[in-house]
Amino acid sequence: MQYSEAIDYLYSRLPVFHRIGAKAIKPGLGNTLRLCEALGNPQQQFRSIHVAGTNGKGSSSHMLAAIYQSAGYRVGLYTSPHLKSFTERIRISGVPIAEESVAQFVVDHQTLIEAVEPSFFEVTVAMAFDYFARQQVDLAIIEVGLGGRLDSTNVITPAVSLITNIGYDHTDILGTTLAEIAGEKGGIIKSGIPAVVSETQAETESVFRQIAKDKGAGITFADQQWQVVDAGLLNGKRQLRVTDTTGHDYALLLDLVGGYQVKNVAGVLSTVAEVAGEWPVTPQQIASGLANVVGLTGLKGRFQQLRDMPRVIVDTAHNQPGLAALFDTIYSLPYRTLHLVVGLVADKDRSAVLAQFPSDACYYFCQAQTPRALPAHQLEQEAAEAGLSGTAYLDVNLALAAALAAAQSDDLILVTGSNYTIAELIDL
Template sequence: MERLLAALGHPERRFEVVHVAGTNGKGSVAALCAQALTGSVRVGLYTSPHLVRFGERIRVDGAPVADDVLASLLDRLLPLVEATDATFFEATTALAFLAFAEIGVDVAVVEVGLGGRLDATNVVTPRVAVVTAIDYDHQDVLGHTLEEIASEKAGIFKRNVPAVVGEPRRSLRPVFEDAARRVNAPLVFVDDVAAVECVDMALTGTRGRLRTSGWGSLEVDLPLVGEHQARNALVAAEALAQLPAAWRPTAAALLERWRRVRWPGRFEVVPRVPSGWWIFDVAHNSASIDALVATLQRVAPPRPWVAVLGVLADKDWRAIVRRLAPAVDELICVLPPSAPPARRWDPHEAATFAAALGVCARAAPFEAALADAERAGATAIVTGSFTTVGDARIRLGWDP
């Protein structure tokens, strides 16, 4: 990655960075940070993977960079990718950095792809490094204990750069403290300086009172649904508090900008015609499924709830099914069409496993499952992998 960026003239050094890692919530925190800064400075946002179109990954001031701009930059990049034998994600990251540099962003909010320490994005020296919630995922790469996973995430800490940690477990604090000490990074645990004081939610969004270190008490009104999104907003606020004062919005501007934040595929509620709801939620590990179930129970959309679930084979799909199946009225297991061949699960095995739990479950072809869910469910839920949610949106005509 360093060789590739050096050949490009180090575009990543031509703008400031907010670097965000974590198991769950990192995309939402990145989106909230970018939305909060838009209007104060010119902002890039780099996230992965995409739901429908590649351009979703690379945004400036909230809009995807135009395809023709990316294509022109890619013409410059490809010979260097081949010469350095860069991976797809390294090339994508370099493309984002080059786009941000050429367009002239002031700040880029950069989401880690996987882990942190060895991630392709970990070539930046940010103004603040952020770690969101930690949980089990990608254990084959990151380790089999929460401590090992946390250590990999803390690998984004940089010398003398403030680090903000949103993970609440006190048992993991020594991991972050050790990592910060090694690079003399000022360390802020969100729960030491801030709190979510109350939360109310509906299918239209989440309202809550946040006690923050930078803005005092904030009455937030987010179009993102779920108690976890109030928590993500709190983490974003504490990350933003570490940035230069000239970049930070006023409290009024922050609240107004957050009312307009959009993050497709995260408990995204879409009305159906003539009645009923679609809910799209990327939830591909146990913790994110727990958040989905908790949010469903809290906002209580109309029943029956029919869930269409597609999971990649390298995930702990049994743990996901155990949590989701008893909470819904029917579970339909599917194989999303764009799932990588090497990572395709067996939906029939998953449905058999779910049925053994005593719930209504079956496997079905992807498009038939969507039609069945729409017909049988007052609320149809599409969840699991990015490919599942993205493929459903394509077939239903919903563009993120």
């Protein structure tokens, strides 16, 4: 079986969230545990850090991986979804899993897959854990797929659990209040295992403290431990001034330039401090990792600039809090006219999402080639009702071409709204 055949098999045989949404989720951890048991319980054969949150969990996972790679550790990194290739989901020290390894896993375990009938995500998690165990990583950074308590990744016992923030997303699955969503995300907190929360939020702090108390787990709110101040951009990197609880003050550079990343850094620093006894790193290694996240890990789509004159930025923000944070950074940049290439999925609270978009921008609406995508003409109509006027295009590349044709050299073009939209950009 070739790699392309293996991927076709997984997509055609198994329910896939990015195609059909919540119907792809198989509640509970039973399938993942069955897969792992048949594989020799690989999740017990490597040490890990578990990362959840509404926004920032992917970026925080990549920051952690970059720091430990800079310190010379052999680092596994599991994230989702991918943008261009399935192999992006499973990396060791920045190198994606080989296509041959993916194909061999499917060949070796096809009978098991058909017996368990798991979801696409459950198989992917099992594949990653098997790969990390066989490759004997020093540690693995494991990003939660959705929620936490019932997420397939929640079969690990990590050294520390990191929760980045809580916002409104997947409310049909996780709950309609921030406290309910926090309860699901907080499900990754394990008995006796320290937990870190990146941001203190009035609606969720007591939820996390209660879960930690019930589990006998220590808990740290990172923004109470570190003060991280945005000092602007320098040579394409964001300057940060960091002060710890002892008053020690120092500077860092971060190559993830979105202003919203400032909130994630505190959580990353607290997490690194929490497990310093097991995986020591020096301040220089932390600084080197944060300054080179993209190069070390291959992260794409986080406030990524594709070209200049006009400046084209792509960002995978796709929910209300993520878009609000994104536009805070956009508004801090110089530009004459803002052009927005936007594609959304259909199973979101689109009124709350559309409310984040500025009315004075030029819009180019598009749709990803997935059944979950909101048709571009429907998006155009709903956006018009929200006071956002533009034109619909069949796909993101046509929309971007139209924006480039209309834009002046000192304009800014932003492509956003969905991971799936960004993934289909030819030049990414």
